[in-house]
Amino acid sequence: MTLHCHKLGADLPPILRSQIAEVLAQESSLLFDWVARYGSPLNLIWPEALQENLAALRDVLADHGIEHALYYGAKVNKSPGLLWAALRAGAGIDVSSLYELRDARRLGADGLKLVATGPAKTPAFHKELIACNALISVDSPEELEDLINGPLSETSAQPVLLRLRPTNQGNSRFGMPAEAVIHCLTRIAQEGRLHFDGLHFHLNGYRWEDRAAALREAADLVAQARRMGFSPGMIDIGGGLPIRYVDQQQFQAHLATQMPDDYRTGKVPGSFYPYGSALSAAEWLRQLLRAEIGKGCTVADYVAREGLVLAMEPGRALADQAAITAFRITRVKALGQDTHVIFVEGSSFSACETWFASEFLIDPILIPAARSPSTSPPVRAYLAGHSCLGEDVLSNRWLTFPVAPQAGDLLVYANTGGYQMDLLENEFHRHPMPARLRVMRGAEGQLTLSSDTIEEV
Numbered sequence: 001m002t003l004h005c006h007k008l009g010a011d012l013p014p015i016l017r018s019q020i021a022e023v024l025a026q027e028s029s030l031l032f033d034w035v036a037r038y039g040s041p042l043n044l045i046w047p048e049a050l051q052e053n054l055a056a057l058r059d060v061l062a063d064h065g066i067e068h069a070l071y072y073g074a075k076v077n078k079s080p081g082l083l084w085a086a087l088r089a090g091a092g093i094d095v096s097s098l099y100e101l102r103d104a105r106r107l108g109a110d111g112l113k114l115v116a117t118g119p120a121k122t123p124a125f126h127k128e129l130i131a132c133n134a135l136i137s138v139d140s141p142e143e144l145e146d147l148i149n150g151p152l153s154e155t156s157a158q159p160v161l162l163r164l165r166p167t168n169q170g171n172s173r174f175g176m177p178a179e180a181v182i183h184c185l186t187r188i189a190q191e192g193r194l195h196f197d198g199l200h201f202h203l204n205g206y207r208w209e210d211r212a213a214a215l216r217e218a219a220d221l222v223a224q225a226r227r228m229g230f231s232p233g234m235i236d237i238g239g240g241l242p243i244r245y246v247d248q249q250q251f252q253a254h255l256a257t258q259m260p261d262d263y264r265t266g267k268v269p270g271s272f273y274p275y276g277s278a279l280s281a282a283e284w285l286r287q288l289l290r291a292e293i294g295k296g297c298t299v300a301d302y303v304a305r306e307g308l309v310l311a312m313e314p315g316r317a318l319a320d321q322a323a324i325t326a327f328r329i330t331r332v333k334a335l336g337q338d339t340h341v342i343f344v345e346g347s348s349f350s351a352c353e354t355w356f357a358s359e360f361l362i363d364p365i366l367i368p369a370a371r372s373p374s375t376s377p378p379v380r381a382y383l384a385g386h387s388c389l390g391e392d393v394l395s396n397r398w399l400t401f402p403v404a405p406q407a408g409d410l411l412v413y414a415n416t417g418g419y420q421m422d423l424l425e426n427e428f429h430r431h432p433m434p435a436r437l438r439v440m441r442g443a444e445g446q447l448t449l450s451s452d453t454i455e456e457v
């Protein structure tokens with residue numbers, strides 16, 4: 001039995017892919033066994049979800065005849081199983097650290113499959129990127145000088161992108177304005193050891209309209225680069241594709257009716273991640289490709305006409321539906337007449353939005369341990385972690401449970417794969433790191449878990 005807890009009349013049930021819904025509804029005894037065995041919280045991964053997400057984007061690109069390079073933004077989740085799934089499906093990886101690079105290499109990625117778009121690369125990271133001829137997105141003229149004065153190979157030209165800071169991102173510390181891009185091109189022209197592959201940007205926010213505007217600026221720079229004698233082959237539009245963890249209308253209705261009393265803090269957070277996007281990632285990409293960037297010329301027309309590869313680095317959108325997190329309830333404590341706090345084994349470091357002064361706006365699912373049906377009235381509660389920090393709260397939002405939760409029950413958060421379950425995880429109080437396992441179907445259809453380590457995926 002699974003029970004949805006919610007705000008009465010404004011609930012936010014998670015959208016679940018069928019494989020996950022089945023486990024929660026029909027195999028919940030397995031879930032209890034797994035938590036008993038591996039501890040709480042338990043992070044479960046479905047790597048094939050990432051491959052389905054990739055396929056949906058590729059279908060759109062193929063429909064428009066677009067040459068493309070899809071790189072999975074690896075920082076979204078620490079799972080090697082997801083890296084492996086991306087590589088197996090023929091995608092590349094966007095690595096933002098020496099450690100992500102090494103993991104991708106150990107899983108078989110060669111330099112052609114790697115791009116490094118992060119802003120603050122160290123000399124050691126540059127060195128290993130160069131050693132495998134991975135594509136480097138240069139964030140600034142300063143980074144370019146570091147490369148030129150550093151360990152460039154004398155025998156092969158190092159491919160680089162230049163990261164543009166579009167005018168609508170004026171306050172960003174990432175990327176560089178058009179004049180600095182031109183300056184970098186002048187430097188590259190004097191330097192035989194670098195090859196200018198094209199332009200890159202990655203924007204805040206999730207609007208395809210902003211990407212279309214940035215593409216217009218990038219197109220101007222592509223034209224200028226051609227006039228300078230370069231032959232750029234790529235425009236890279238970064239990540240930030242939308243996701244839909246909850247129904248868009250339910251999400252909007254929830255936002256519209258929120259009140260300070262809905263939160264134990266007495267305050268509605270100032271901003272929320274758009275968990276109920278109007279567009280799926282694939283629909284978003286379709287809109288972008290059909291956007292006009294010149295007279296009668298769409299993004300798709302432009303990319304084809306210029307013979308460019310359209311690159312992108314989705315993180316969250318590829319991890320959509322790829323993971324859930326199960327927390328075991330330790331204690332349900334009455335706080336007042338009709339309010340409770342539910343303590344879980346685990347912490348807000350594994351469902352971490354409250355640390356960003358926001359809230360993970362999807363409802364957790366209660367899975368009661370086997371017991372006689374409770375006749376208790378609905379219970380209002382917020383969720384707290386097992387640490388002694390007052391701020392260790394998974395949900396400041398008051399949740400209404402149709403049946404009183406009890407110690408030993410499980411609370412499951414869907415869609416924790418994207419910057420949620422492991423961004424802040426740590427060993428506070430010396431609790432061990434949460435286990436992360438891959439869920440697979442065996443030959444007879446039985447569900448099994450397998451290790452999600454770099455050695456075993």
Ligand SMILES: *Cc1c(COP(=O)(O)O)cnc(C)c1O
Nearest residue numbers: 073117202239240313314315316
């Ligand atoms: C984080 C990041 C991404 C991925 O962003 P998502 O919102 O997860 O798609 C892509 N590119 C760069 C440069 C990033 O910093």
